[in-house]
Amino acid sequence: MSSAAAHWTRIQGEQFARYEMAGRGLILDHAAWARALLGVTELDADWLDYQDRGGAVYRAVHVVDERIEQCVFMSPRPDLPPRTWLAGLFTKQALSTADRTALLSGQALEKGADAGPTVCSCFGVGRNTICDAIRADGLTTVAAVTACVKAGGNCGSCVPEIKQLLAETRVTEA
Ligand code: FES
Secondary structure, three states: OOOOOOEEEEEEOOOOEEEEEEOOOOOOOHHHHHHHHHOOOOOOOEEEEEEEOOOOEEEEEEEEOOEEEEEEEEOOOOOOOOHHHHHHHOOOOOOOHHHHHHHHHOOOOOOOOOOOOEEEOOOOEEHHHHHHHHHHHOOOOHHHHHHHHOOOOOOOOOHHHHHHHHHHHHHHHO
């Protein structure tokens, strides 16, 4: 792991491993650092990157055969891309032009592309999906949420969190 990281953790996903690192080390050449970290030495590699030197923001994506192979996102602020959106890109057979643009901008471009952290694991429904449905359809009960997006319709262990989201959304819009 990089010597610039004072702390790091590894999370195994379905088709990827995610490393989250933090540190105060100074990186002078972000592109060289990222290429060395990811082991990308070929000069003709399909390598997309973006750098905002003033803001110390750097993003890079290594694409192989049109699929995302590896990526790195750096920021001094807690504004890194949504994990669930990034995870979804690793399951795609080929990145679209919009995906490439979104990766460089560090966020999903289409509304609804980021489902958010999973709330209902039985049906794989994320927080953003539920909140969007509550707002869009004016949902006020768990039963209505279940009818709309399925969340809460099986084991029921996510029902307390759905109730919380209903309450928070109502409070937010009051
Ligand atoms: S986790 Fe939502 S119904 Fe089981």
